[in-house]
Amino acid sequence: MLPVEPAASGRSLPWYRHLYLQVLVAILGGILLGHFAPTSGAALKPLGDGFIALVRMVIPPVIFLTIVTGIAGLRDMAEVGRIAAMAMGYFLVLSSAALVVGLVVANIVRPGAGLNIDPASLDPGKVADFAAKAHDATVTDFLGGIIPETLVSALTGGNVLQVLLVAILFGYALALSGEPGRRLLPLFEDLTQVVFRIVGLVMQAAPIGAFAAMAFTIGRYGIGTVANLAWLVATFYATSLLFVVVVLGAVARLAGFSLFRLVAYLKAELLLVLGTSSSESALPALISKLERAGCPPGVVGLVVPTGYSFNLDGTNIYMTLAALFIAQACNIELSLGQQLALLGVAMISSKGAAGVTGAGFITLAATLSIVPEVPVAGMALILGVDRFMSECRSLTNFVGNAVATVVVARWDGGLDRAALDRALGSGAAPDPTGRQTP
Numbered sequence: 001m002l003p004v005e006p007a008a009s010g011r012s013l014p015w016y017r018h019l020y021l022q023v024l025v026a027i028l029g030g031i032l033l034g035h036f037a038p039t040s041g042a043a044l045k046p047l048g049d050g051f052i053a054l055v056r057m058v059i060p061p062v063i064f065l066t067i068v069t070g071i072a073g074l075r076d077m078a079e080v081g082r083i084a085a086m087a088m089g090y091f092l093v094l095s096s097a098a099l100v101v102g103l104v105v106a107n108i109v110r111p112g113a114g115l116n117i118d119p120a121s122l123d124p125g126k127v128a129d130f131a132a133k134a135h136d137a138t139v140t141d142f143l144g145g146i147i148p149e150t151l152v153s154a155l156t157g158g159n160v161l162q163v164l165l166v167a168i169l170f171g172y173a174l175a176l177s178g179e180p181g182r183r184l185l186p187l188f189e190d191l192t193q194v195v196f197r198i199v200g201l202v203m204q205a206a207p208i209g210a211f212a213a214m215a216f217t218i219g220r221y222g223i224g225t226v227a228n229l230a231w232l233v234a235t236f237y238a239t240s241l242l243f244v245v246v247v248l249g250a251v252a253r254l255a256g257f258s259l260f261r262l263v264a265y266l267k268a269e270l271l272l273v274l275g276t277s278s279s280e281s282a283l284p285a286l287i288s289k290l291e292r293a294g295c296p297p298g299v300v301g302l303v304v305p306t307g308y309s310f311n312l313d314g315t316n317i318y319m320t321l322a323a324l325f326i327a328q329a330c331n332i333e334l335s336l337g338q339q340l341a342l343l344g345v346a347m348i349s350s351k352g353a354a355g356v357t358g359a360g361f362i363t364l365a366a367t368l369s370i371v372p373e374v375p376v377a378g379m380a381l382i383l384g385v386d387r388f389m390s391e392c393r394s395l396t397n398f399v400g401n402a403v404a405t406v407v408v409a410r411w412d413g414g415l416d417r418a419a420l421d422r423a424l425g426s427g428a429a430p431d432p433t434g435r436q437t438p
Contacts (some may be wrong), residue, residue: 019206020268026211027275033211034218041219044212048276050424051209054202055281060155062199062284063305064167065192066291067415070298072185077268079412080168080298087303087408091311094400097247098313099346102320104341105239111232111321112328117381164305199284210275215385217277229385232325236389239317240396248313248403255407259399265293266402270395277387279394279401283308286402293423294416295409303408307401314396318389319346319364326378327369338373 034041071080146161148154151170154162174181174188244259252259262272266289269282283304290300323342327334334342346367368376382389409415 018268021272022207023210023268023271023275026207027214027271030211030214030216030275031218034215034220038219038222041215043219044218044273045220048209048213048216051205051212052276052278052281054205055284056198057086058195058202059160059280059283060163061195063160063163063301064155064170064288065188065195067164067167067301067305068171069185069188071168071190071300072174072181072188072294080172080302081365082300083302083408083412084306086411087294087404088310090404090408091307092121094247094251094313094404095311095316096347098243099320099343100399101243101247102239102317103170103324103343105235105242106321106324106328107339108329109235111235112325112330115329115381116331117378118327142202145430153357160305161309164302167301173422189310196284196288199288203285206272206281209281210272213276220387228309229382232322233385233388236318236321237392239321240314240392243313243317244396244399248400251407252403253305255403255410256405257420257424262402263399265289265424266398268307271396273394273398274391277390277394279308279398282359282398283292286398287425290402290405292419293406294318294419295405296412296414298407299409299412299414304385307404311401311404312393312397313400314362314393316346319367320377320394322364322382323367325383329381330375330378332373334373342367381399 030041030044033044146159146165148159148162149156150168153164154166174184177184249259252262266286269285269289272282272285273279287300287304290304291297320343323346324334324339346363365376365379368374368379406415406420
């Protein structure tokens with residue numbers, strides 16, 4: 001858990017020092033710069049990439065220490081397997097629901113109808129790189145890639161699932177080591193405090209990172225790009241919002257908490273995800289805030305990192321919606337059986353390319369490469385607006401993983417209801433910089 005600054009322990013901060021407001025202003029500034037000075041906006045790409053690289057730098061130690069201290073603090077080692085099983089069951093159901101929602105909405109709205117694109121006129125070269133990555137992202141390669149070359153390389157390679165595997169093994173070993181393990185546990189807990197302090201320092205640069213990333217997106221692609229495929233973008237955003245409010249809202253209500261209050265509690269992180277188009281940029285902060293909201297560290301450490309690879313609700317909605325958009329644009333009518341086959345392939349390919357950079361577009365390529373009825377080259381139709389849909393994918397994925405963690409914590413019986421009510425009720429928990437978030 002993050003240490004709390006004196007200002008976060010009761011004294012109100014000036015309005016201009018709140019992280020969520022700083023990030024919001026930075027996003028608006030980035031949009032203006034990218035629109036009115038596109039060359040200058042596009043030139044800020046290294047600054048935005050640098051911030052995301054800083055965040056990714058601290059993700060492996062955050063995940064490792066959170067899981068190790070969480071597992072070592074559990075008395076019943078069978079609980080770890082139970083938590084993992086509950087999480088994977090939840091991920092399977094919700095990910096499938098997201099794919100179905102995308103499929104249903106695409107059939108009702110038909111965003112690609114009327115474009116009358118000749119498949120022969122499409123340029124497959126524009127998506128060749130994504131198709132090649134999709135070809136390499138097989139389930140076998142994915143499973144083999146979970147195992148690192150060494151224990152240390154898991155912390156330096158940037159693969160979240162490798163960190164997860166090593167952390168679980170290390171946490172188990174620490175818990176089973178008796179007295180040596182009990183002596184080492186306080187050391188890991190102290191290291192956790194130090195690493196989260198590093199997170200706090202990095203997060204102070206969040207407004208700069210959000211400003212640069214948004215300026216690059218608008219400067220490089222232009223707001224006008226969206227107009228060409230506005231119906232598809234609007235349909236995707238509306239579908240994702242529908243899924244979050246109706247499906248995730250119902251799940252949250254059944255679990256005994258308010259989705260909207262959870263969203264308000266995570267508003268600074270959501271704005272950061274919006275500005276950077278990356279849910280990874282807020283992963284360390286999400287872990288810290290969920291712990292402060294009463295979720296046990298062991299549950300948070302297992303569910304959040306795993307969910308970032310297996311619980312991609314926004315990506316799944318995008319996959320089926322985009323696939324049917326391409327088919328409709330090319331006047332390809334898919335039967336119910338073909339659509340169900342597409343759904344089944346998407347379920348598998350979404351797991352096979354988990355953890356791959358640009359997973360949304362790559363998993364779509366992997367799906368279309370197995371479904372011959374829809375041309376892979378058709379992805380060129382949405383390449384120009386994919387960047388604008390990535391924000392929505394990341395936001396939906398982020399909210400989905402936050403809900404999943406609270407739900408699994410409740411199922412496991414470890415959720416601190418009083419802490420959850422305080423966090424979601426008052427919304428006054430300190431943010432990852434140590435400053436108060438109202």
